[in-house]
Each structure stands twice: as C-alpha cells, then as structure tokens.
Amino acid sequence: MTEGRRSGGLIQVGLPTWIYLPAMVGALFVIVPLVAILLKIDWPNFIPLITSESSRAALVLSLKTATASTAVCVLIGVPMALVLARGRFPGKSVLRALLLLPLVLPPVVGGIALLYTFGRQGLLGHQLQLLGIRIAFSTTAVVLAQSFVSLPFLVVSLEGALRTAGTNYENIAATLGGRPTTVLRTVTLPLVIPGLMSGAVLAFARSLGEFGATLTFAGSLQGVTRTLPLEIYLQRETDPDAAVALSLLLIVVAALIVIASASHRLAGPV
Amino acid sequence: MRSIFSVAVAALGAAALVASCSSSQTDTASTTTGSAPPAPTSITGDITVFAAASLKATFTELGAQMEKDNPGTKVTFNFAGSSDLVTQLTQGAPADVFASADTNNMTKAVDAGLVANDPVNFATNTLTIVTPPGNPKQIASFADLAKPGTQVVVCAPQVPCGSATEKVEQATGVTLTPVSEESAVTDVLGKITSGQADAGLVYVTDAKGAGDKVSAVPFPESSGAVNTYPIAVLKESKNPAAAQKFVELVTGPEGQKVLAAAGFAAP
Numbered sequence: 122m123t124e125g126r127r128s129g130g131l132i133q134v135g136l137p138t139w140i141y142l143p144a145m146v147g148a149l150f151v152i153v154p155l156v157a158i159l160l161k162i163d164w165p166n167f168i169p170l171i172t173s174e175s176s177r178a179a180l181v182l183s184l185k186t187a188t189a190s191t192a193v194c195v196l197i198g199v200p201m202a203l204v205l206a207r208g209r210f211p212g213k214s215v216l217r218a219l220l221l222l223p224l225v226l227p228p229v230v231g232g233i234a235l236l237y238t239f240g241r242q243g244l245l246g247h248q249l250q251l252l253g254i255r256i257a258f259s260t261t262a263v264v265l266a267q268s269f270v271s272l273p274f275l276v277v278s279l280e281g282a283l284r285t286a287g288t289n290y291e292n293i294a295a296t297l298g299g300r301p302t303t304v305l306r307t308v309t310l311p312l313v314i315p316g317l318m319s320g321a322v323l324a325f326a327r328s329l330g331e332f333g334a335t336l337t338f339a340g341s342l343q344g345v346t347r348t349l350p351l352e353i354y355l356q357r358e359t360d361p362d363a364a365v366a367l368s369l370l371l372i373v374v375a376a377l378i379v380i381a382s383a384s385h386r387l388a389g390p391v
Numbered sequence: 392m393r394s395i396f397s398v399a400v401a402a403l404g405a406a407a408l409v410a411s412c413s414s415s416q417t418d419t420a421s422t423t424t425g426s427a428p429p430a431p432t433s434i435t436g437d438i439t440v441f442a443a444a445s446l447k448a449t450f451t452e453l454g455a456q457m458e459k460d461n462p463g464t465k466v467t468f469n470f471a472g473s474s475d476l477v478t479q480l481t482q483g484a485p486a487d488v489f490a491s492a493d494t495n496n497m498t499k500a501v502d503a504g505l506v507a508n509d510p511v512n513f514a515t516n517t518l519t520i521v522t523p524p525g526n527p528k529q530i531a532s533f534a535d536l537a538k539p540g541t542q543v544v545v546c547a548p549q550v551p552c553g554s555a556t557e558k559v560e561q562a563t564g565v566t567l568t569p570v571s572e573e574s575a576v577t578d579v580l581g582k583i584t585s586g587q588a589d590a591g592l593v594y595v596t597d598a599k600g601a602g603d604k605v606s607a608v609p610f611p612e613s614s615g616a617v618n619t620y621p622i623a624v625l626k627e628s629k630n631p632a633a634a635q636k637f638v639e640l641v642t643g644p645e646g647q648k649v650l651a652a653a654g655f656a657a658p
Binding site: 236237240241242257258336337340341342343346347351354355356357358359360361 | 571
C-alpha cells in the first residue's frame with residue numbers, strides 16, 4: 122500500500138487524454154438509462170402511484186426485511202470475516218471461496234438452493250415441520266433469501282478492512298496482557314467500524330434489491346413476501362406507469378444508500 | 392435483393408392464379424400444381440416468431456416441422472409472457488409472427504399498429520387444479536381449495552392466468568386465500584412440483600407438460616374462464632410469405648393435432 126506514494130520529488134504522471142473518451146462512454150452507459158426512467162415518469166400521477174396501498178405495503182416490507190437481513194448479516198458475518206481474516210486452519214482458502222460463492226451466483230440459483238434446504242420437502246424441511254415452523258411463503262423466507270445473497274458483501278468488505286488494519290495494535294494489546302476477547306472488543310472491532318458500516322450498507326442495498334432468490338423461494342403475496350422489486354415486476358404487466366414510478370423510488374433509496382456509504386468511506390482510514 | 396423478392400412474390404401469385412384456374416377443371420390438376428411447384432413458389436428464408444411461454448413445446452415442434460417441410464427456412468422463437476412480448480414489439484423488436492396467450496395482449500398489438508392482418512384464434516386453454524403427486528390433501532373440487540389449512544398458490548390478478556382465476560372465483564362464489572400470488576404460471580407450477588404448496592391453479596397444458604410431477608384435478612367451473620390464443624403476421628415482417636405459411640401450419644390440421652396433444656382445446 123505504501124509503494125503507491127513514492128512519487129515525492131518526481132514529476133507526477135497525468136492520465137493520457139484519450140482515456141477520457143472510453144471513460145465517458147462508460148459513464149453515459151450508466152447515466153442515460155437513469156435519465157430515461159426520469160423522462161418516462163408520469164409526474165402528475167407520481168404521488169398516487171407510489172402511495173397506493175400495494176406500493177406502500179411493498180416499500181414497508183422491503184425496508185423491514187432489508188433491515189432484518191442486514192442484522193442477520195452483521196450477526197453472522199462479523200465472526201465469519203474475523204475467522205477468514207485472522208484465523209489459521211487448513212483449507213481456509215477453499216472455505217473462503219465457498220462462502221463467497223453467493224456473490225457470483227445468479228440469485229435464482231440461490232433461491233433454488235434455499236428451497237431444497239428450508240422448503241417443505243427440503244433437507245431441513247421435515248425437521249422444521251416437526252417443530253411447527255413453516256418458512257415457505259413467509260416473511261422469514263424473504264429475510265433468508267436476502268441474507269443468503271447479501272452475506273458475502275458484508276464478509277468481503279469487513280475482511281478487507283481487517284487485513285488493511287493489520288495486527289500490530291492487536292499484538293501490542295496482547296503483549297500488554299489483553300485477553301483475546303478484550304482485544305477483539307477494545308482494539309480490533311473499533312478499528313474496523315468504518316469497514317463494517319460500509320459492509321452493512323452494501324448488504325442492506327443488496328437485500329433491498331433482491332429479486333431472484335425471493336421470487337423462487339418465498340413467493341409473492343402483498344404485505345407478506347412481495348417486496349418492492351417483486352411489486353415492480355408484477356405492476357409492469359398491467360400498469361407500466363406504476364412500475365416506472367416504483368423504479369424511481371428504488372433508485373432514490375439506492376442513491377441515498379450510496380451517498381451514506383460514500384460519506385462513511387470518506388470518514389474511514391482508507 | 393428486394394426486386395428479386397418481389398419478382399418471386401409476383402411469380403407465386405401468378406402460379407396461385409393458374410393453380411386456382413386449373414383446379415376448377417380437374418382435381419388431379421390441383422394436386423400436381425400443389426405438390427410439384429416450380430422453384431420460385433417454394434418458401435425460404437428466416438422468420439422470427441414471438442410466442443407466449445405456454446406455447447414453447449408445441450411451437451418448437453411446429454417450427455421444426457416447418458423447417459422440414461420447406462427446406463431453406465429457419466424458424467427462430469422468442470418465448471416469453473405475452474405482455475412482455477407486446478412491450479418488446481412496441482419497442483421495435485424485429486419479428487414476423489406474434490402468438491399471444493390471450494386476446495387482451497393481441498388487442499394491444501393491433502391497437503399499436505403492429506399487426507398486418509386480422510388475428511386468427513387457434514387454441515384455447517382452461518385452468519385446472521394441480522397438486523403434488525398423489526394429491527396428498529385429497530382436493531376434489533374448487534371449493535376444497537378454500538378449506539382451512541390448505542396452502543394454495545395462484546397467479547396474481549395482473550397476469551392472464553390470475554384474471555382467469557378471479558373469474559372462476561366470482562363464478563363459484565368461492566374466495567381463495569392463497570399463500571402466494573405469482574407473476575407467472577410457471578412459478579405456480581414450480582411451487583407445486585417442488586412440494587412447497589398443497590395446490591395451485593395452472594393451465595391444463597401446464598399440468599400436462601409437468602407429467603407425473605403433479606396430479607391434475609379438473610373442475611367443471613373452469614369452463615367459466617376460457618383463454619383464447621390468437622396468432623397474426625406482423626406488419627414489419629421481412630418475410631411475410633413464410634410468416635403466413637407458419638400461421639397456416641399452426642391453424643391447419645397439423646398444428647391443431649400437435650396443440651391438441653399438448654392439452655389445448657380448439658377455439
């Protein structure tokens with residue numbers, strides 16, 4: 122990391138001018154579709170469209186489930202990141218690759234995998250049924266689907282922060298007599314709070330956008346499992362104006378998340 | 392290229408004229424002109440067919456049949472939800488034929504000025520109850536779906552199979568409380584084949600296509616909600632002769648046989 126800063130005294134190399142052209146094409150590729158949505162909005166009816174009963178139910182459900190999924194990701198993702206960054210055991214790289222697989226997996230595949238795990242006839246379905254727990258078609262299924270696809274985002278981002286922070290402070294704390302739990306609580310975690318925050322924000326954003334796994338695993342019922350992306354997909358069938366209005370709503374929420382995440386990143390020691 | 396094509400069309404028209412004249416004279420004359428026409432009358436080239444997802448199996452078979460009957464033709468399909476297809480066509484997707492799973496979406500295509508001639512109805516489809524194999528909850532009628540503790544999955548009212556479901560509910564006075572309202576009939580079927588729900592409402596053809604992965608429970612009230620499938624050649628077609636040929640194949644005896652085998656009823 123320190124090598125990149127060895128330019129003291131030398132002339133700084135600027136970017137070749139031509140690089141701006143492909144970069145601009147790339148930027149337009151991202152920005153133009155967003156503008157297209159803005160132009161397509163039926164502004165006079167925008168508020169009624171996004172405040173209809175089904176839209177409100179979908180937004181509330183999306184925010185609730187994404188929050189719950191983020192909590193699940195933090196609870197199990199922080200220990201996972203710690204073990205991957207600091208732990209020493211055979212087969213770690215293989216395990217790491219496996220755990221991060223949902224990152225590159227199509228969400229619909231995740232949905233099918235969850236179906237055959239927690240579904241009625243899934244691997245754990247019978248045991249769950251004996252306990253009287255029904256996961257399919259419930260809000261729990263939505264949270265499971267979102268957590269499954271979001272977890273790697275939190276783990277990767279926190280693991281990266283842990284590696285960047287290094288172990289120097291932890292070792293010093295240990296030499297001063299700190300027990301592992303004390304060191305973790307008072308040194309390690311406070312150092313990586315910014316990394317944890319941006320990981321959590323990413324997980325929340327990914328949960329909010331989750332579509333494929335939810336559709337496959339949880340079903341679609343207003344107020345129970347039909348989150349905002351599913352509502353958009355359904356509205357598109359009969360009411361494209363509503364679908365576009367809800368898309369803008371999701372873009373606005375996503376933009377707020379990106380801004381929040383950026384401000385955390387600026388505050389962080391990167 | 393275009394002039395050669397128009398010459399071919401003119402020749403085709405002339406041949407047809409000759410054929411119709413001669414057929415009035417003797418029956419044998421018409422069979423010979425029909426079976427061994429000169430080269431310009433044969434259909435060649437590529438066509439793209441936009442068809443409702445429920446037509447995938449039957450149309451794939453008929454496409455292969457068309458390619459076999461008319462060497463030099465190539466039929467490419469785009470299978471999706473009918474409303475998605477109309478959206479794609481309205482946005483300028485190039486296609487020669489559109490087959491919709493309901494009249495509603497075909498009307499949208501006609502209203503958008505996409506269709507070259509009047510759509511022809513070629514099949515109908517009705518709803519059926521499907522359950523996991525063996526019908527473990529012993530569902531025997533539409534009313535049984537409303538029994539407490541029965542987990543039913545249906546299509547959302549926004550999609551054709553869901554509006555058919557609503558019609559049946561109104562006709563029977565039975566109100567369902569589904570655990571999920573899916574946006575595609577295939578998603579309903581998936582929830583049944585994977586054993587997630589006790590019963591679902593899908594089209595007869597979906598149930599037939601799923602084979603022994605589901606048990607079908609027909610119910611008489613389904614006749615109250617019949618979905619009609621129209622097909623039409625599109626205005627933007629680059630190969631209207633081949634497109635028309637495909638429409639004729641679908642609406643003709645051969646097409647009707649394939650559709651009937653898949654569970655479709657005649658219009």
